[in-house]
Amino acid sequence: MPDSRIVIFEDSKHLRESLQIVLNGTPGFICTGAYHNCSDLLHRIEKDRPDTVLMDIEMPGMNGIEATRIIKASFPDVHVLIQTVFSEDAYIFDAICAGASGYILKTTSLTGYIEALQNVSSGGSPMTPGIARRVMELFRANMPERPTTEKVELTAKETAVLQQLVTGKSYKMIAAAMDLSLDTIKTHIRNIYLKLQVNSNTEAVARALRDKLV
Structure with missing residues (x-):
């Protein structure tokens, strides 16, 4: 590498x-x-x-x-x-x-x-x-809630990973905290991005807080 x-x-x-x-x-x-x-x-x-x-x-x-x-x-x-x-x-x-x-x-x-x-x-x-x-x-103070008709269906594991992202943890830290492999965490995060229609951690955190997903 x-x-x-x-x-x-x-x-x-x-x-x-x-x-x-x-x-x-x-x-x-x-x-x-x-x-x-x-x-x-x-x-x-x-x-x-x-x-x-x-x-x-x-x-x-x-x-x-x-x-x-x-x-x-x-x-x-x-x-x-x-x-x-x-x-x-x-x-x-x-x-x-x-x-x-x-x-x-x-x-x-x-x-x-x-x-x-x-x-x-x-x-x-x-x-x-x-x-x-x-x-x-x-983010909670500055990101207004937006009405949405689409329901985000996150699994329990994805919700837990998103909660860890919101606290600012790195992928490695999340993997250690959840006792999962780094590759598994990356897979969960890719799925989270897809479901939330975002492209970065910051966007995912903003969406999570705005729409009260965690």
Whole structure:
């Protein structure tokens, strides 16, 4: 399996270089670019061809939320993992609505960064402990219920998996919690996506909360 390609946008030189060194020294990862701002953003993404972008929110010029929105519009298959000092609701909600796959705080250890990037690569939506619950509350407050004539028929196992997704757990964490294989969890999640007519964890969580499926 090829190494997961990571691009970093981080204005702190120390953190940027530390992350770059750690990533390049970790099997399964390669850092193909590290930048202190988001100038010439799309050219850099096209040149570096990342699988995942590690994105700071506060940088000189364009902020990380707007950069995330632009990346997802032009490169929808590229994951964006937000890393920031901000835990305020507005930042969290805006980042997820912009298309971020996960949201971690800079208090996270370097090992925690690697685990979060591994989770994103395996289809998870990593969040610093405490953030996931706030995300649930934000979606409940901001996603209006919509009347629907279609009834979603999830199995008991699918409902349990969806509940785990809502808490922000990665596929591996869900598999461990439910004592099931990773492949079985992936099968359940594919079925959930199909039944909910969604294409990502974030959409599945939003639909689950909006329609009170869990």
